[in-house]
Amino acid sequence: MKLKDSGVLAIACREIGRMVSRPLYGLSMILAPLFCYIFFTTLMKEGLPQELPAGVVDEDNSSVSRNILRNLDAYQQTAIVRQYSSFADAREAMQRGEIYGFFHIPRGLEHDASSQNQPQIAIYTNSTYLIPSSLLYRDMKTMAVMASAGVGRQVLIARGAGEDQAMGFLQPIKMDMHALGNPYLNYSVYLSNTLLPAILVLLVLMITCFSIHTEGKDGTAAQWMDMAGGSVLKAVSGKLLPQTLLFSLMALVYLVILYCILGFPHENGIWPMALASFLLILSSQGFAVFIASAIPSLRWSLSLCTLWGVLSIPISGFSFPVMGMPDALQALSYLFPLRYYFLIYVDQALNGIQFFYSAWFYVALVLFMLMPLTDIWLLKKTAYKYTYLE
Amino acid sequence: MGNLLAVCGAEIKKAVSDAGVLVFFLVVPLLYPLLYAYLYGREVVREVPVVVVDDCRSAMSREFLRKSDATPDLRIISYCSDMEEARDLMHRHKAYGLIYIPSEFQETLNDGRQATVSLYCDMSGLLYYKALLSGCTMVSLDMNRDIQMERLGGLTAQQMEVQTMPVDNEYVTMFNPANGFQGFLIPAVLILVLQQTMVLGVSMLAGTEYEKRRKGQLALGPQYGNPLTVLCGKALAYLTVYFAVSAYVLCLVPCMFHMPQLWQPSTLLSFITPFLLASVFFSITLSSLVRDRESCFLLFVFVSVPLIFMSGISWPTSNMPAVWRYLAQLFPSTHAVNGFCRIGTSGALLRDVMPEYTRLWLLAGAYFMTALALCIRRYRSARMPEQAGTVQKSVSSM
Numbered sequence: 001m002k003l004k005d006s007g008v009l010a011i012a013c014r015e016i017g018r019m020v021s022r023p024l025y026g027l028s029m030i031l032a033p034l035f036c037y038i039f040f041t042t043l044m045k046e047g048l049p050q051e052l053p054a055g056v057v058d059e060d061n062s063s064v065s066r067n068i069l070r071n072l073d074a075y076q077q078t079a080i081v082r083q084y085s086s087f088a089d090a091r092e093a094m095q096r097g098e099i100y101g102f103f104h105i106p107r108g109l110e111h112d113a114s115s116q117n118q119p120q121i122a123i124y125t126n127s128t129y130l131i132p133s134s135l136l137y138r139d140m141k142t143m144a145v146m147a148s149a150g151v152g153r154q155v156l157i158a159r160g161a162g163e164d165q166a167m168g169f170l171q172p173i174k175m176d177m178h179a180l181g182n183p184y185l186n187y188s189v190y191l192s193n194t195l196l197p198a199i200l201v202l203l204v205l206m207i208t209c210f211s212i213h214t215e216g217k218d219g220t221a222a223q224w225m226d227m228a229g230g231s232v233l234k235a236v237s238g239k240l241l242p243q244t245l246l247f248s249l250m251a252l253v254y255l256v257i258l259y260c261i262l263g264f265p266h267e268n269g270i271w272p273m274a275l276a277s278f279l280l281i282l283s284s285q286g287f288a289v290f291i292a293s294a295i296p297s298l299r300w301s302l303s304l305c306t307l308w309g310v311l312s313i314p315i316s317g318f319s320f321p322v323m324g325m326p327d328a329l330q331a332l333s334y335l336f337p338l339r340y341y342f343l344i345y346v347d348q349a350l351n352g353i354q355f356f357y358s359a360w361f362y363v364a365l366v367l368f369m370l371m372p373l374t375d376i377w378l379l380k381k382t383a384y385k386y387t388y389l390e
Numbered sequence: 391m392g393n394l395l396a397v398c399g400a401e402i403k404k405a406v407s408d409a410g411v412l413v414f415f416l417v418v419p420l421l422y423p424l425l426y427a428y429l430y431g432r433e434v435v436r437e438v439p440v441v442v443v444d445d446c447r448s449a450m451s452r453e454f455l456r457k458s459d460a461t462p463d464l465r466i467i468s469y470c471s472d473m474e475e476a477r478d479l480m481h482r483h484k485a486y487g488l489i490y491i492p493s494e495f496q497e498t499l500n501d502g503r504q505a506t507v508s509l510y511c512d513m514s515g516l517l518y519y520k521a522l523l524s525g526c527t528m529v530s531l532d533m534n535r536d537i538q539m540e541r542l543g544g545l546t547a548q549q550m551e552v553q554t555m556p557v558d559n560e561y562v563t564m565f566n567p568a569n570g571f572q573g574f575l576i577p578a579v580l581i582l583v584l585q586q587t588m589v590l591g592v593s594m595l596a597g598t599e600y601e602k603r604r605k606g607q608l609a610l611g612p613q614y615g616n617p618l619t620v621l622c623g624k625a626l627a628y629l630t631v632y633f634a635v636s637a638y639v640l641c642l643v644p645c646m647f648h649m650p651q652l653w654q655p656s657t658l659l660s661f662i663t664p665f666l667l668a669s670v671f672f673s674i675t676l677s678s679l680v681r682d683r684e685s686c687f688l689l690f691v692f693v694s695v696p697l698i699f700m701s702g703i704s705w706p707t708s709n710m711p712a713v714w715r716y717l718a719q720l721f722p723s724t725h726a727v728n729g730f731c732r733i734g735t736s737g738a739l740l741r742d743v744m745p746e747y748t749r750l751w752l753l754a755g756a757y758f759m760t761a762l763a764l765c766i767r768r769y770r771s772a773r774m775p776e777q778a779g780t781v782q783k784s785v786s787s788m
Contacts, residue, residue, distance in 0.1 A: 028688040039696050042711055049709040094564065095738040097728060100706065113556050120558040127566035128731045130574040132706040134520075137561065144559035151556040168503040170554065172537045173454070173530040176506045177523055182513040187705065190516060199692055206688050298684055299410050306687050313695065314429055320571050321515040324435035326428060343483070346514040353481045
């Protein structure tokens with residue numbers, strides 16, 4: 001096939017030339033996502049934080065209290081790093097950020113427990129650090145309950161009850177929790193699965209918008225349109241084609257990292273997620289073209305795309321659920337491609353349910369892709385009489 | 391000194407007359423924290439929709455479900471006849487949890503043995519897990535007490551307590567009373583907004599200046615002759631703007647959303663000074679990478695996401711791989727987030743945040759040196775375009 005100096009392919013080649021000529025493209029299309037992929041997956045490689053630093057204030061200093069502390073330290077998530085002599089000392093250590101929480105055992109614990117005076121163990125955590133504080137709380141609470149149950153069980157067994165009966169009395173109803181799809185509460189599964197695509201979406205939105213409007217700024221927009229024979233659709237598809245390919249490759253990289261190397265849950269195989277990732281890129285490009293056509297200014301359209309990309313991270317609901325947000329924002333969440341990607345991920349990778357449950361989410365992504373069809377003709381007008389607005 | 395003030399004045403004038411820079415210096419810091427606080431305003435999720443499969447259909451099982459429905463954490467949306475139906479509702483995202491009560495539930499309890507209630511939770515959000523577990527645990531503790539009371543018979547409530555719970559425990563969530571998202575994420579977002587908008591705005595100003603000088607549209611006056619003066623003048627301009635912006639972002643925003651504010655003015659002021667200084671010189675250093683107005687978006691925006699994780703507010707610092715822990719030290723935001731969290735929400739004094747405070751001063755010093763070096767490179771040729779004679783009259787209608 002001969003390369004012509006007009007048509008989609010020629011524009012694509014021209015775009016590759018533009019991309020190679022500026023290190024900015026390589027930095028933000030290849031290095032930035034790669035850095036983030038490596039950063040997030042290695043940052044949380046433990047899955048669930050282990051050995052979180054905690055402190056104790058043991059005012060009792062009896063064999064019972066020492067036993068409790070030894071057991072607490074044996075928990076995987078808790079590491080007792082120091083004993084403090086008073087509550088005030090421990091609180092200050094928490095303020096200095098040395099520990100995330102501490103366990104307070106009052107004076108006379110052993111004596112009060114055996115004489116049935118119901119002493120109280122207190123758990124303090126620094127909840128400005130939500131994850132470590134919740135995990136420490138879980139261990140400390142279990143320990144406190146076990147300490148109590150241990151005393152109670154001993155009393156009952158001493159009175160002649162069997163193990164079965166003792167537990168049946170101390171805890172008649174027991175909860176049996178099943179965390180579907182992520183039984184170890186792996187934080188990396190919970191966060192990386194959406195954070196990596198989110199970074200890519202942000203960059204796709206910005207690059208698409210930037211590359212379209214720099215034509216105007218550089219004064220090459222008219223030439224670009226002429227190459228497409230005045231067809232704005234051809235012009236844009238030629239321009240975005242190399243970007244689509246490169247971004248798809250970057251999406252493939254995160255798919256391989258998440259599902260092949262780290263082996264995160266992908267119950268229905270990798271293909272539904274590969275399709276979703278590809279559509280995610282196309283839909284983000286579609287959205288960016290829509291914005292770039294509607295707003296004929298590099299800075300304003302780029303600002304809006306950036307805002308959309310950054311906002312899509314919290315509003316996709318992967319960390320704080322959408323149902324907990326104010327109603328206005330719940331409605332707004334429908335306008336973010338990443339939201340649909342997240343829903344597909346939950347269905348197809350995490351829960352592994354049939355395809356038809358997520359079909360509409362795929363359709364939504366396709367609709368984002370088609371958005372430019374409504375206003376792309378505006379872009380042609382902009383291209384021929386572009387005025388660069390600072 | 392006169393030159394310094396002239397540079398500072400010119401820089402402020404440029405910033406004020408440039409809508410793009412104003413967006414970063416004023417609009418984003420003004421609105422973005424409000425948006426985040428609004429987003430996480432409810433702190434936790436309440437009334438998580440759950441479905442129920444009750445194979446027991448006894449008085450006890452109904453009591454358990456009624457009480458679960460009454461907790462603030464859960465809301466039962468449907469009683470399903472079998473697991474298949476319940477699963478379908480969960481797959482349609484109508485429910486995020488499933489409570490299953492086995493057929494022998496009441497019988498087991500009447501026998502005095504331990505009965506099990508199974509909970510299944512959708513793991514698309516950890517908050518669903520938390521709500522389901524804490525809601526049902528609360529109900530089971532409550533019912534357990536009633537059952538024990540019945541079995542023991544004739545005891546006072548006090549005696550009961552001691553009998554079933556020989557050692558009591560209490561939980562105090564310090565510094566984030568609602569134990570929710572707002573109290574945990576917002577302080578970090580506030581600091582990050584300050585640093586990142588400064589980087590973006592300063593880069594945009596620098597990019598514009600570079601572009602204009604390259605095109606020969608901008609001649610620099612004699613006050614740009616000394617790089618040290620230029621650097622200090624610019625830094626003074628940004629500092630002035632950001633002291634005002636910080637007052638709003640760090641004091642007013644938390645106040646508007648009723649977040650814990652235990653700081654003392656002198657502590658906050660002395661802590662924020664090295665942070666702003668470090669951020670200013672950090673921004674000027676980074677801005678030398680920028681060759682035009684718009685590339686700052688592509689280069690610096692995405693960095694905010696790793697930065698928030700580097701601060702250790704989400705994933706604990708103690709569990710980060712060493713390489714990221716060291717890298718995190720290079721960013722003013724890391725130290726400022728940790729310091730501000732403790733000063734603002736836990737009432738720490740300057741001596742409690744000494745390590746962060748010292749490191750911020752060190753960073754300020756280090757970035758001052760790099761910024762100065764880069765300024766010398768950039769402004770050594772300050773009057774070069776004039777000598778080349780290609781300069782049109784400086785257009786100051788930025």
